Amino acid sequence: MLLGYFWPAAGIALKPLGDGFIALIKMLIAPVIFFTVVLGIASGAHARQVGRVALKAVIYFEVVSTFALVIGLFVINGLKPGNGFNADPATLDAGAVAKYAAQAKEQSAVDFLLHIIPKTFTDAFTNGGDLLQVLLLAIMTGLALMLMGEAARPLLTVFETLSKAFFKMIGMVMMLAPIGAGGAMAFTVGKYGVHSLAPLLKLMGSFYLTCLLFVLIVLGLVARMAGFSILLFLRYIRDELLVVLGTSSSEVALPQLMLKLERLGCSKQVVGLVIPFGYSFNLDGTNIYLTMAALFVAQALNIDLTLSQQLGILLVAMLTSKGASGVTGAGFITLAATLMVVPSVPVAGLALILGIDRFMSEGRALTNIIGNGVATIVIARWENALDRERLAAELAAGSQGIMLGEPEAAGAVRR
DSSP: OHHHHHOHHHHHHTHHHHHHHHHHHHHHHHHHHHHHHHHHHHTTOOHHHHHHHHHHHHHHHHHHHHHHHHHHHHHHHHHOTTTTOOOOGGGSOGGGGHHHHHHHHHHHHSOHHHHTSOSSTGGGTSTTOOHHHHHHHHHHHHHHHHHHGGGGHHHHHHHHHHHHHHHHHHHHHHTTHHHHHHHHHHHHHHHHOSGGGGGGHHHHHHHHHHHHHIIIIIIHHHHHHHTSOHHHHHHHTHHHHHHHHHHSOSGGGHHHHHHHHHHTTBOHHHHHHHHHHHHHHOOHHHHHHHHHHHHHHHHHTTOOOOHHHHHHHHHHHHHHTTTGGGSTTHHHHHHHHHHTTOTTSOGGGGGGTTTTHHHHHHHHHHHHHHHHHHHHHHHHHHTTOBOHHHHHHHHHHOSTTOOTTOOOOTTOOOO
């Protein structure tokens, strides 16, 4: 950050370090998710259990996501960061957000079911590796191998070996995390600067306050009911949170988060299903962002939205955020898709927050990964698939000494 502030040109030049690190992680995510889900389903699971976990996950995601949207609605109406901006819609640079609006329109026009079905088996792992498609193939493969019984044992042995190899590669790449996250942060500060944020700092402050309230109050209460402390959990995954903070991407920490959740006592089956599923359907930070950003644009343009219109934005945001993780610039694209169904607020108004979207993406990513971690522990306990004693012991000890990148059984902690 200091490098980007005092020597902006040097900070901008470090952009390839952050991009390269994220690219390395993304390269490995699809096979890691595939093997984890397949092994989780095929190794001792039953079709009824898979369906039960998926149903519980959907119920939990929708309930908690609703709280995220409602909190954003209350904070943005209480603080009104857009009031006094007095932006003139005629002066907005509509061209600056045209590409996002076009992508949003295209995304909403494609049938969701067709989107998650790859054209070929390997297509899900190419073309950017859409996680929903990978998840579909993994569930089908896992169920098929489970129904084959002992005949599938040789293939499962191969999958287990490949899974360990990919996790080893993740561990190797994670050694570059400080360089990648540092390069990404230097670029962000060098490119946009901190002085240019002054007019929009109130929106950013409101957004981060909302995320903090959601994590500490909503997720804190959920965690307490599940028998653990949200603060201890945040300490336990602090390394992953720092990587997410630097890269503004929650997906770069997914493999390591899955390992830590298993070490906390969650069953492999639950972790393998909930984390990939939640990555597409449990985006609490994105939900908060969608609500607050849409209403901020309306406030800045002096457009008074009725309560019914605001609730309409809330409902649309719940739909447009689903599966957004597979889209480049997902937060901004889904925001464009949300505004497109509210005719009274011009999509061109997104130009007002285009410059700070990069700074708000950290809050989205951090809230998303924390929410999915808590969801996994809660659903594991709901399924009676959580070792509570191990959870308490691990959280009390913290994550010091854990050898990252090693898919050992839960509890294999080295200090």
